[in-house]
Amino acid sequence: MLNFISLLKNEQMKLYSRFATWSMYIILAVILFAGALIVFVFDNIDEQTYNDNWKEQLAQENEELLEVNEEVEYFGFDSEIAINEYHIENDVKPLPYDAWQFTLENAGLSMIISLFTIIVAAGIISNEYRWGTIKLLLIRPISRTKILFSKFVSVLLFSITMLAFLFIISLVIGAIFFGINGWNPSLVQMGTDGVEEVSIFAEIFTQYGLNMVNLVMMATFAFMISTLFRSSAMAIGLAIFLMFTGNSIIGFVAEYDWAKYILFANTNLNQYFGSGSPVMDGMTLGFSITVLVVYFVLFLLVSWFTFTKRDIAGN
Amino acid sequence: MTASMELQDVHKSIGNKQIIKGLNFSIKRGEVFGFLGPNGAGKTTTIRMMVGLMKITSGDIKINGLSIKHNFKEAIQHVGAIVENPEMYPFMSGWNNLKHYARMIPGITDERIKEVIRLVGLEKAIHEKVGKYSLGMRQRMGIAQALLHKPSILILDEPTNGLDPAGIREIRTYIRNLAEQEQVSVIVSSHLLSEIELMCDRIGIIKNGELITVEEVQDTNTENDHVTVKLDVDDNEKVKSILQDQLELEAKIVQDRVVANLPKRIVPQLVRKLVEEDIAIYEVAVERSRLEDKFFELIGENTIA
Numbered sequence A: 001m002l003n004f005i006s007l008l009k010n011e012q013m014k015l016y017s018r019f020a021t022w023s024m025y026i027i028l029a030v031i032l033f034a035g036a037l038i039v040f041v042f043d044n045i046d047e048q049t050y051n052d053n054w055k056e057q058l059a060q061e062n063e064e065l066l067e068v069n070e071e072v073e074y075f076g077f078d079s080e081i082a083i084n085e086y087h088i089e090n091d092v093k094p095l096p097y098d099a100w101q102f103t104l105e106n107a108g109l110s111m112i113i114s115l116f117t118i119i120v121a122a123g124i125i126s127n128e129y130r131w132g133t134i135k136l137l138l139i140r141p142i143s144r145t146k147i148l149f150s151k152f153v154s155v156l157l158f159s160i161t162m163l164a165f166l167f168i169i170s171l172v173i174g175a176i177f178f179g180i181n182g183w184n185p186s187l188v189q190m191g192t193d194g195v196e197e198v199s200i201f202a203e204i205f206t207q208y209g210l211n212m213v214n215l216v217m218m219a220t221f222a223f224m225i226s227t228l229f230r231s232s233a234m235a236i237g238l239a240i241f242l243m244f245t246g247n248s249i250i251g252f253v254a255e256y257d258w259a260k261y262i263l264f265a266n267t268n269l270n271q272y273f274g275s276g277s278p279v280m281d282g283m284t285l286g287f288s289i290t291v292l293v294v295y296f297v298l299f300l301l302v303s304w305f306t307f308t309k310r311d312i313a314g315n
Numbered sequence B: 001m002t003a004s005m006e007l008q009d010v011h012k013s014i015g016n017k018q019i020i021k022g023l024n025f026s027i028k029r030g031e032v033f034g035f036l037g038p039n040g041a042g043k044t045t046t047i048r049m050m051v052g053l054m055k056i057t058s059g060d061i062k063i064n065g066l067s068i069k070h071n072f073k074e075a076i077q078h079v080g081a082i083v084e085n086p087e088m089y090p091f092m093s094g095w096n097n098l099k100h101y102a103r104m105i106p107g108i109t110d111e112r113i114k115e116v117i118r119l120v121g122l123e124k125a126i127h128e129k130v131g132k133y134s135l136g137m138r139q140r141m142g143i144a145q146a147l148l149h150k151p152s153i154l155i156l157d158e159p160t161n162g163l164d165p166a167g168i169r170e171i172r173t174y175i176r177n178l179a180e181q182e183q184v185s186v187i188v189s190s191h192l193l194s195e196i197e198l199m200c201d202r203i204g205i206i207k208n209g210e211l212i213t214v215e216e217v218q219d220t221n222t223e224n225d226h227v228t229v230k231l232d233v234d235d236n237e238k239v240k241s242i243l244q245d246q247l248e249l250e251a252k253i254v255q256d257r258v259v260a261n262l263p264k265r266i267v268p269q270l271v272r273k274l275v276e277e278d279i280a281i282y283e284v285a286v287e288r289s290r291l292e293d294k295f296f297e298l299i300g301e302n303t304i305a
C-alpha cells in the first residue's frame, strides 16, 4: 500500500513538473473569468433582480411568455412559466444570479476537463515509451500490474483535482462578479415529477458527478488506446473524435435495437434525471450503469493485458 | 556458492526470426564480465531478457539463484541496470529523477541518494533539469539510479557510449572499485574491445546471437606472453635482418612497419639492440594479441543480420 502511494506520488510529480499540465489549469481559469465577464457585461443582471413587488413582476413575465408561446404555437416556455407559478404560490422569492448559479452553469465546462483528462490519460503510458524511461520504470521490484494501476488512478486523481479546481474557482470568480446568496441557497427547477425546490449545492454535486461519468469513460478509452498503440496522438485523436461524434452516431443508428448497447447511448446519465428522457425506449438507469461498467472493465482489461504481456523492445 | 547470474540455454525469437540462439554462461560474484559483440549481435536483447523487459522464449536466467521468469520481483531486487541510453525525465531535476526511482524500492533514504550523487560526482548539477545535462552527465545519472539500492549485480549496456577518454577512465575506476571493494558483479556490454578490456576479468564474445567464446582477460604483465610488436624505424630492411639474424626472430614488413611476434620479456633487449645499431626509432607499438585478433576476425566477417 505504501508502495502504491509512492507510485502515485511519482506520477503526480511527473505530471506537475511539466508546464503543459499547469497550462491546462490556466486555460480553465481564463475561460471561467471570460465567462463571468461576458455574463456580467451583457446579461444586465441588475434588470433581472426582483424588488418587493416580485410577485407582480413574475405574473407579468408569465403573461409575456404565454403570449410568445401562443404566437409561435410552440410551448417552449412551459417550464419557465411553471417555475414562476411555483415561486408565486409557495411564496418563494427568486434569488438573484449569484456565485452558486454561476458554478452550476459551469458544470458544462467539465467537457473541457474531459478534454484535458483525455490528453493526460493518453500520455501517461505512451510518454514513458517516447522518453525511453519505460525501461528504467519496469526494472524495479514492482509488478507491471501495479504500475499500470497507479497510472490509471493518477489520471482519475488529476480529473478530480481539476474538477475541484473548477468548482472552487467558479465560486470565487462568481462571488467576485455576482456576490453570493448565503451558504446553501435553494433552487427551483423542473424535476421528474414537475417543479421542485432543491438545494443548489446538491444540484451542483449531481451535475458535476454526472459529467464525471462521461469523463471517466472517455479517459479510460484514451488510456486503453495509448497502451495499445503507444501513441498519445492517436489516443487523443480517437477519443476526442468519438466524444464529439458519439451522439450523432447514436442518432444515425437509433432505429436499431442494438444501438442501446453503444457506449455513447449510455454515457449521458442526465437522461434519467430531472426533465431528461431516455435516448431510446426501454433504457433504464440500471441498464446504463451495467453497460458502462462492462465497457469500463473491458477497456481496463485490454490495457492490462497489453501492458503486462508486451516485450519492451527498442523502437 | 550460486553464481550471481546464470544463463541457461537462453533463446529469443521475435516473429520467425531467431535473435538469440542458446546462450549458456554464468557470472561469478565480484567479477566484471564484458559482453562484447558487433552491432546487432544481440547484446541489448540479452540484457533486456536479464532484467525482465523481454520474455525469454526458452531457457531461463537465474539471478542469485532466482528465476527472472518466475520470481521477477525477488530477482530484480538484486539488479541495477542501464539498458541502452540512460534516458531520464528531462523536465525534472537530477534529484527528482533519482527520488522517483528511490520511491520504487523500499528503504532508500535521502542520505543514500546523496551518497550516490557524491559517488558519481554530480553534486553541483543535481538540482538542475536533466534536459540540460551533457551526455556524460546523463551516463552518470544512469549509473546513479542503478546503484541506489546497492544491487549485487550491475548491468551496464554500453556505458562508455558517447563518453570521452577521461569519462571512460572514470567509469572504469568506479566499476573496478565496485567489483573489488563491494563484491558487486558487473556486466558491461560494448562493441569496442579497447573500451572495456581494461575493466573486465572475463570477456564473452557474442555474434549473431551465439556466444563464440569466453576469454579470461590476461594479466598484461606476464612476461612470457607473446605480443606483437610493430616498429616504425628509418631502415626497415636493416631492422628486419637484425631481428632475424641476431635475435633469431620471425619478422616481416607490413604497411611500412616491421612486425614481429615475440615474448614480452624480449622487448627491452630488442630496443637496446636497435639503439646500439644506431637505428632511428619513431615508434614501438606493442599489441596484446589473442583477444584482439579474435575480435577482429569476428568483426571482419560480421554482417549485420
Ligand SMILES: Nc1ncnc2c1ncn2[C@@H]1O[C@H](COP(=O)(O)OP(=O)(O)OP(=O)(O)O)[C@@H](O)[C@H]1O
Residues within 6 Å of the ligand: A313, A314, B014, B017, B019, B037, B038, B039, B040, B041, B042, B043, B044, B045, B046, B191, B304, B305
Ligand atoms: N523488436 C525487434 N524486432 C525484430 N528484430 C529485432 C528487434 N529488436 C532487435 N532485433 C534484432 O535483434 C538483433 C540484435 O539486436 P540487439 O539490439 O540486441 O543488438 P546489439 O548487440 O545490442 O547491437 P548494438 O551494438 O547495435 O547495440 C538485431 O539483428 C536486431 O535487428
Ligand SMILES: [Mg+2]
Residues within 6 Å of the ligand: B043, B044, B045, B084, B157
Ligand atoms: Mg545494443
